[in-house]
Amino acid sequence: MGKLTGKTALITGGAGIIGVATAKRLAADGAKIALVDRDRSQLEEAESQIGAKGILSIVADVTKSADCARYASDALAALGPIDIFFNNAGIEGVVSPVTEYPEDVFDDVYAVNVRGVFLGLKYVIPVMREGGSIIITSSIAGIRGGPNMSAYVMSKFAVVGLMRTAAQECAPRRIRVNTIHPGFVESRMMRRLEMQRIGNRTHEEIQQEFLSRIPLGRYVQPEEIANGVAYLASDDARMVTGSQHLVDGGTMLV
Numbered sequence: 001m002g003k004l005t006g007k008t009a010l011i012t013g014g015a016g017i018i019g020v021a022t023a024k025r026l027a028a029d030g031a032k033i034a035l036v037d038r039d040r041s042q043l044e045e046a047e048s049q050i051g052a053k054g055i056l057s058i059v060a061d062v063t064k065s066a067d068c069a070r071y072a073s074d075a076l077a078a079l080g081p082i083d084i085f086f087n088n089a090g091i092e093g094v095v096s097p098v099t100e101y102p103e104d105v106f107d108d109v110y111a112v113n114v115r116g117v118f119l120g121l122k123y124v125i126p127v128m129r130e131g132g133s134i135i136i137t138s139s140i141a142g143i144r145g146g147p148n149m150s151a152y153v154m155s156k157f158a159v160v161g162l163m164r165t166a167a168q169e170c171a172p173r174r175i176r177v178n179t180i181h182p183g184f185v186e187s188r189m190m191r192r193l194e195m196q197r198i199g200n201r202t203h204e205e206i207q208q209e210f211l212s213r214i215p216l217g218r219y220v221q222p223e224e225i226a227n228g229v230a231y232l233a234s235d236d237a238r239m240v241t242g243s244q245h246l247v248d249g250g251t252m253l254v
């Protein structure tokens with residue numbers, strides 16, 4: 001029997017690289033899985049990568065209130081009350097200084113990374129079982145900030161405030177709420193950020209620059225973020241709420 005046998009897990013951004021790795025891990029630990037993402041074909045691809053039985057996939061745009069209400073009620077109807085909510089969908093925006101940052105991109109980043117996370121809490125908390133666990137994906141950007149990613153940095157700080165609010169509001173029902181803070185993950189998002197910073201350098205040079213900021217000497221694998229989520233979701237973390245869980249290979253040290 002796995003640590004999460006009998007539990008249900010709802011994952012937004014479920015077709016993304018961290019969503020898929022986490023769904024695989026939570027399913028391996030015994031949880032029943034619901035994935036939320038914006039595109040049916042991406043979700044079908046994710047289901048086949050995860051390879052577990054009985055995955056519920058829901059197409060929804062997390063920026064839209066009606067979609068969030070629907071994914072929460074569909075998950076409840078199909079799986080029963082939610083034990084684990086991985087509130088994870090996010091976009092990176094563009095690499096640009098504040099003075100040139102496009103306002104429409106700012107609004108898009110906020111819509112997904114802040115409003116989407118807020119709406120997720122708003123509609124999923126009522127369908128959660130007592131004693132459940134909510135994990136919100138922030139970033140090292142949500143602790144230290146950094147140049148040229150103002151909207152992303154602000155959004156990832158914002159969800160820490162939301163986590164601290166929800167952790168207090170949910171404590172009477174013993175629902176724990178924490179943030180996970182990935183460092184530089186081997187992923188599409190990192191490839192895109194590398195290419196946006198490249199200027200007249202080679203791809204290898206830009207990767208070396210990122211690697212020089214990781215004391216453990218390599219990018220984080222998506223499965224290593226999944227390990228952190230699985231810990232926060234499990235009873236091993238039963239007294240952990242309101243915390244910020246770093247998985248960054250030591251990047252915050254330097």
Ligand SMILES: NC(=O)c1ccc[n+]([C@@H]2O[C@H](COP(=O)([O-])OP(=O)(O)OC[C@H]3O[C@@H](n4cnc5c(N)ncnc54)[C@H](O)[C@@H]3O)[C@@H](O)[C@H]2O)c1
Pocket residue numbers: 012013014015016017018019036037038039042060061062063088089090091092112116137138139140181182183184185186187188189190
């Ligand atoms: N990859 C990294 O290096 C890294 C580092 C720190 C934090 N993060 C955070 O981890 C989370 C997952 O990122 P990832 O690397 O898996 O990226 P990803 O792009 O592979 O996955 C994100 C998923 O969110 C979905 N999504 C975006 N907007 C949506 C919307 N409006 N409605 C529904 N779904 C939507 C996308 O379709 C995608 O499948 C994000 O919050 C990201 O900011 C990633």
